[in-house]
Amino acid sequence: MFDGDRRTIEKMAPKLKRVLVADPEAGAARLFTELMREICHTHVWSAADTERAMKVAETCDPQLVIVSLGDERLDGLGFVRKLRRSTWTCRKAPVITITGAATAGMILAARDAGVHEFLRKPYSMKDLIRRLEAVTLRERDWVEGVAYIGPDRRRFNSGDYAGPLKRKTDGSETPYQQKINQCLKIIRAAVAAAETDPDQAMRAMLAQAQQLQSIATDFQLTLAASEFYRYLTRHKQSGQPLTRAVAETWATRVLTFLPKDADADRKAPEAA
Numbered sequence: 001m002f003d004g005d006r007r008t009i010e011k012m013a014p015k016l017k018r019v020l021v022a023d024p025e026a027g028a029a030r031l032f033t034e035l036m037r038e039i040c041h042t043h044v045w046s047a048a049d050t051e052r053a054m055k056v057a058e059t060c061d062p063q064l065v066i067v068s069l070g071d072e073r074l075d076g077l078g079f080v081r082k083l084r085r086s087t088w089t090c091r092k093a094p095v096i097t098i099t100g101a102a103t104a105g106m107i108l109a110a111r112d113a114g115v116h117e118f119l120r121k122p123y124s125m126k127d128l129i130r131r132l133e134a135v136t137l138r139e140r141d142w143v144e145g146v147a148y149i150g151p152d153r154r155r156f157n158s159g160d161y162a163g164p165l166k167r168k169t170d171g172s173e174t175p176y177q178q179k180i181n182q183c184l185k186i187i188r189a190a191v192a193a194a195e196t197d198p199d200q201a202m203r204a205m206l207a208q209a210q211q212l213q214s215i216a217t218d219f220q221l222t223l224a225a226s227e228f229y230r231y232l233t234r235h236k237q238s239g240q241p242l243t244r245a246v247a248e249t250w251a252t253r254v255l256t257f258l259p260k261d262a263d264a265d266r267k268a269p270e271a272a
Helices: 003-013 026-039 050-060 076-085 104-113 123-137 177-192 198-215 217-236 244-255 258-264
Strands: 018-022 043-047 062-068 095-099 117-120 142-144 149-151
Touching: 003 123, 018 026, 018 050, 026 123, 043 050, 050 076, 050 095, 062 076, 062 123, 076 104, 076 123, 076 149, 095 123, 104 117, 117 123, 142 177, 142 198, 177 198, 177 244, 198 217, 198 244, 217 244
Parallel strands: 018 043, 018 062, 062 095, 095 117
Antiparallel strands: 142 149
C-alpha cells in the first residue's frame, strides 16, 4: 500500500519507535495507533487526560507526541508548554497536534506553544506521512528562550510549507546574522527574566552562550560567549539565587555585539 513511501518510512522508523497519543477520544486514539503500526513497528501509549499524558511523557521517553486539541477533557497546549519547560528527556520531542476545528487562532496558539506540526481532521494517510516526514527527517533549529521554548516557528507545518523564510528581516540579514542576533536577543530577554523565571532564564542563557561559541566566527564574540558561559556554569554549580543585576553584569560584554537597530523590536516576542 505504501510502496512509494517505503524508503522514506524506513528512514523515519528509528525515530518512531515510541509514541505518545494524548487524546480523550478512545476511538480516535485507537485509529491513530492502528495507522502508526501499519506504517512501522511502533509502541504507542495513550493518555486520555493531561495528568496521564504528563506521567507517560516523564517515564516512557516518547520520540513523538501526538496531542488532540479542542476537547475540554485535555488541555493539549497546556501539556505542550509543560513538556517544553520540563527537565524530561523527551522535552524536545516533536509534537503534532490534531483537531477538527482548525481556526487561525488555534493554529497560531499551537505554534506559539512549541508544536512542530498541525494536522486537520479528517486527514489521509498521505497527510500523516508528510507530517511524520517533516518532524523526523527535516531537522529544525531549537529555540531555548524564556517566553518561547520549541522549534523554530518559521518552519511551522513544514509538511505544507516550501517557500522562503517568513520574518520581515529575513531579506536584510544573512542566515548567519539571523542566528547570532537571535541568540543575543534571547540572552537579553533571559537577563530581564533572571528573577521572575530564574530556572528557565539560566537554561536559556546557557543554551545561547553555548550556541554562540559554536557558530561565531568573530574571535571577540566567541571569547565573550565563552566567558559568559563560564560565569553561568559556576553560578549554577554554586546553588546561589540568580539576580538580574548579576546576570546583566555577566551579559554586558556579549550583548555589545547586538546590533543597535535590534532595539526597535525590543517589545516584540522572542525570535523564532
